Amino acid sequence: MGHVKEVKGVDKMFAYASIDAISIDEATNKKLVRKIDLNVLPWLCVLYILQYLDKGVLSYAGVMGLQAETRLSSSQYTWLGSIYYAGYIVAAPIHNRMFQAYAPSKWIACCVTAWGVTLACMASCENFAGLMVQRTILGALEASINCGFSLITAAWYRKYEHGTRTGIWSSCTGLATMIGGLIAFGCVDGQAKHPSAISSWKILAIITGLVSIVFGICMWLFMAPSAVEARFFSEEEKVQAVERLRQNHQGAGSTQYKRYQAKEAFLDIRTWMYVTFVLSSQIPAAGLVLLQSILIKSLGFTTKETLLLNIPQGFINILCNFGFGFLADLTRQRSLAAIAAGIFSLFWAALYIGLGNVDPFYKRYGQLVAYFFMSGSCSTAWFIVISMLSSNVLGTTKKTTLNSIVFLILGVAYFVGPQTFRDPPFYAHAKISLIVLWTVSICVLGAFYALNRWENDKRDKAWEERQDEEGKGTGNIEFMDLTDKENKLFRYVV
Known part of the structure; x- marks a missing residue:
């Protein structure tokens, strides 16, 4: 048993991949997961708190005097919610390319520090x-979070x-x-x-901004970029941590841009199912996030x-x-x-809207609970x-x-979302x-389930038919940077 030889364009994990599969007992696996949970997960959790808090400053400021002090109309306020995502839309592809060229944690740390200054x-x-410019820059920087977190989780x-x-x-x-x-x-x-010259919403922005700056610097200095660069792992544990991921059949990663993988991403029907789901589920959510306090x-x-x-x-x-996240892993569904x-969301939305249709203040505590x-x-x-994005896509470029x-x-969904809430104060x-779009999103999820089950069954049948012909050894194929079409061992998470 040995390690695979150096291959141009792959990341550092490849050097720790063994040629043959190594057996890892459950006790060792739990020890590794516990170390990862203690040393990686807290960074993601605290950063997500900061990102959501920083993004939500505008929502709190909406009831803290921002609109009166800056002479904003209701329409201008919703545009501040939308323009954040104009910056997000432009920056998202840039961030994703940088995540392939650099360690996601390092790139995100730089963005966190910069958005703290902006906030x-x-x-x-x-x-x-002035607020439009500030929100645009903030959105461009915070676009690094969700896409970066899915890659870090998968890694x-x-x-x-x-x-x-x-x-x-x-x-x-x-x-x-x-x-x-x-x-x-x-x-x-x-x-x-204690009245002061600084408004309460300005104090809120300064406090949250300074905390983000400090956190970004600490993240750059102390968060491990990958399992093989983690100071909390011994050399043996680094090999085991890489081996643990063999079951994902997702490869060791590649810093090279592969055009055919990008093409496959555009041609995969799941890509456009994801697009439909995001639009139908998140356009309403975007309006709710911005206007939650209002x-x-x-x-x-x-x-x-x-x-x-x-x-x-x-x-x-x-x-x-x-x-629901725990339920997803527990049931593997x-x-x-x-x-x-x-x-669950649709039920409470129907109750909230139904009570409000009787009268805006009819059973207001019932409306509040439903909300x-x-x-x-x-x-x-x-x-x-x-x-699912983390689990169901192979090939770094794809x-x-x-x-x-x-x-x-x-x-786009978060840009459009606030614009659907343009009939204050009750937004009928x-x-x-909201009801129509969330219904569509549930139908798309049902289609995902059916498609992935069908594809897995087809792959299982094809693998059984060819196994005797090609032999049972898999070599180190799963540590190559393959797409889901190329890696015959890969199965979709349903």
Whole structure:
């Protein structure tokens, strides 16, 4: 037994790949996973809190006096939500190309530091034009997160660990909502008790911006770029960590751009199913994220009450994202878990809208509870689909190309989303479109399940027929940078 020879264009993991498969017992596997969970997952969790909190500053500021001080109309405020994703759309393909050329954690660390500076500069914005520029730059920098996190998850964990881990870091959006509500409440309450020349929303922007700058620098210095560069692993553990990922059949990675893999990504029907799902599920979610505080306040609550009422919504988000993510890995039925999450959101949306149609304030506490569950679970199915991106795409260029397409479309969805909420204060038309689009997204998930089951059954049958002909040895094929069409051992996560 030995290691494979150096191959041009692959990343450092390839040097730790053994020619023959190494048996790793369950105790060793658990030890490795525990080390990864302790040394990698906390970085993702804290960073996701910061990213969601930083992005959500505008939502809190919407009820903290921003619109009055900067003389924004309702339409201009929604444009601030949309323009963030104009920057996101332009930058997403650039980030994905950089993730192939550089370690994702290092590139993200640079972006975090830069967006912290940009967020702190929000305090100097005095009008619509200044805020538009600031939000565009912020969106371009924060575009690195979701696509980068899916690649990092795939690089450290086995495919049936992706759902739970994605559920863990994505559930931090709920924690961010809770923390953000408390910080915003503190800024408002502090300014009321001790009036100053700086508005409460400016204080919020400065605080969150400075924290992001510090975190970005620490991430660059201390987060391990990959398993084979991890200081918390011994040399033997590095070999075992790479071997652990052999079951993914996703290769060791390549720094070379391969045109045929990019072409395959564009021609794969799943790519356009992902696109349809993102548009149908995230256009409504985008409006809810931007207007979460305003929608709660529209039920007749004060500014302070509104900020505190973000906390229950955040708690529900934690339960949904982690719970459905864990269910996806436990049952090994990721599409069905996503469908269940989509139906869950749709039920509460129908209840929220139905109660509001009787009268805007009819059973307002019933509407509030329904809103908490609807908003808290509105992106759960999407995060499960992100874990499918990690597990179901082979070939480094194909994976980064698909990421570019999907996250660019996510930017489009979030650009369009706030524009569907243009009939304040109760947004009746937006609520109707929400029901229709979420129904479409659930149908797409059902199609994913059927397609992947069919493809796996076809591959199993073909493999059984050819196994005797070609021999049972697999060599080191799974450590080559192959696409899912080339690697006959690969099976889709359903």
